[in-house]
Amino acid sequence: MLAMVFSGFVVAALLPWLHRRIGDKASLVAALCPLAATLWLASGFVGVTSGDVITAYLPWMPTLGLDLAFRLDGLSLLFALMISGIGTLVVLYTHGYLHGDPRQHRFVMYTLMFMASMLGVVTADNLILLFIFWELTSFTSFLLIGFNHDEEASRRAALQAMLVTVMGGLFLLAGVLLIGRAVGTFSLSAVVASRDLLVDHPHYPVMLGLVLVGAFTKSAQAPFHFWLPNAMAAPTPASAYLHSSTMVKAGVYLLARLHPALGGTEAWTLTLTGFGALTLLTGAVMAAGQVYLKRLLAYTTVAALGALVMLLGIGTEAAVEAAMVFLMAHACYKAALFLVAGSIDHETGEKNVTKLGGLFRYMPITGATALVAALSMAGVPSAFGFISKELQYAVLFQHGWLPVVAVVSGAFFLLVAVQTGIRPFWARYRETPKHAHEPPWTMTLGPVLLGVITVAGGLFPGWTADALAGAAASATAFAPVDMHLHVWHGFNRELMASLATLALGGIVVLVSPRLAGLGNRMAGLARLGPDRGYDGALRGLLSLAKWQTKALQSGSLRRYLMIILLTVIALFAVSFARSELSLQLRDRTPLTLPMFILCALIVVASIAAAVSASRLGAVAAMGVVGFSIALVFVLFGAPDLAMTQLVIETLSVVLLVSAFYYLPAFTRRSTWRGRARDLLVSIFAGVVMTLLVLLATGVSVGEPISDYFAATSVPLGHGRNIVNVILVDYRALDTLGEITVLAVAGLGALALLKLRTKNGGGES
């Protein structure tokens, strides 16, 4: 299991080396990796679909509750099979699609990394682990969308997709942390089993909201849908893989997975069905105005994701069943159509459907698979898509106006199916930039296999889909679901709805040439939509960053100092107000007259130094402060300090006086306003320090270590001056550091004085 998840990363890491050895054939070898994963999953198929669960566990950071815990149940199996199966076909397809491109192995590398991350998302049994893989898919998606990084549009689309999905990911993280705190563990299987704990939790609406933002951004729900059509800037294999069948379904997976834990409430149902239906309609209608193959497909993908979210919102057993069947049907026909779209583009050099036609003669295999996929997408009887449509209608008929939404959007699905799967092959032939012919086998194998599954699912659903979709639905509904799909349900209202959809779709197709103009107008409308909001938000963020950099990183030392002081004062004020410490004003040490005089001297001299207009006066006042402090040291039993202070102070005064000889006299530069402001801040800082001293003298924490020094100074340190023993013995390393600082400062000063620059300085 661990091998299945992580092999993608390993093979991706080896790929550049393999590519140097055997060139483009490396991609074919790399395809063995997803193939092996598929086979492994297939070997567990019977067990898992009959209710077994495969788990794998490796402790990672147990103290944080973060473990490499994986769990494969029906729902995970369904997604994992889609990911690895379509992954195999996509890697093969890439071999043909990027034939001769020197970056082919890099693309395959990203694809495998993505596949591994995605397998991680759907099998992780730890919410944090799931989040990590979730963000990894956003990241690899960025690499794939921006693959043609020399194009402006690709870069923008890549950044947009990443910002939107990663932002959603952060919301998800916040939701996950809340859930983890409420349940007491991040283990997904435990979370799923503790619905009561979550649904009745006072933070339930917040959790739900955060998780939904995460799922909605990833699965391109309106109003976050805009990144998905833009992501079509990616090379087609990536679009087929990430942006139709796997990554965008991660949000759906998350909703399905958390449905037992968070679902079933009114908030869940209303939000999901509302946003789902809105997305379904938006995607379907927006698709009508498109002319480029991939954008047509992208908007219907948005719509399909909306339908899935809507079904999960309804959340009944039948709805969940319908969602799982639709998921399978959609993945098969949409990936096939994307790959076909890529083949058409690759072989003809044309992406605009209005300029394509009559290709069936030149590309019969591709054309036939496109036909099958298109029929499934349109929901024509006997295709897999038809069965899934019937199930959906059966569910929606119990929910007011939702069938209308489904019928309308179904009509647009039919339109897109005709536009992408039928028109390019069967319409009147048109000249294309390249002369069309069948692509190599690597590029036809994928669509053909997906087409075969679509037909098999349509004709014999009992053999293929029952077990898998049933097992997945059981995990979502959190109760055993026994599923029996039928090709034919008899003449009932679902069939009527299907026929109505087909009829309405037929009308839409007939009037579609007139829709082209409408499409252009809608494109203008779309620019006013969320895409524009995204641009605005990005601009706003950048100017905010500029403004705050200017405000905080002004380059002025005085401004920095001011900011630091204000922060310290504010922090102190907050913690002082909160603390239970009281100021100690008890008379601990009686005040003597010499002490009073010294303190007064320090106060007067330091104020004098601060306001002195002459350099010499300031230095003299500073000297007075220093010598007074030396006398304080004398009064309180610190002769060593007093001696050092006297020597150093004398040196400092001499040094300052001689240096000031070379410097200009003090001039008054600041305005009185500026001085008053600085004075105010300084006084506040001074008050903070005074209070701090008074607080500190009142606190005594534990046994002072000095008693140990005093007791062992002679026996261990062989010295009678305890301060000296501390410096050279107990804290010898500290003293070594001090000497080093002195030496470095000396060397630095010397280097500065010797430094010769263009102004001819040095050796003054």
Place this chain on the structure above:
Amino acid sequence: MTELMLAIAIGVLYASGLYLMMRRSIARFIIGLALLSHGANLLIFTAGGLSGGRAPIIPEGSDAPAGLIADPLPQALILTAIVISFALLAFALVLLLRTHQETETDDMEKLRSTDA
């Protein structure tokens, strides 16, 4: 009451030191820095506790200090601090001299970018 007096003196030292450091003249900045170090040393000294008047020295012929002594640990820390603040002062002074020589200004506001 000595603690209160010293606390006020420390506050004034910090206030005047910081006020000087916010002036535009670098020379004033350096004097401010010196006052700030004085304040910090005095702060450690006072916070360590003022006790008795006896220096932490063990008399000849005895293994332990006789009676109550001043706490030696803050003294050791301050000793290090005094020396290091002197090194800082000296280095800052040389830097100021050279800056003035190179840029012909001692105005902080004119020294905001790395380009001459």
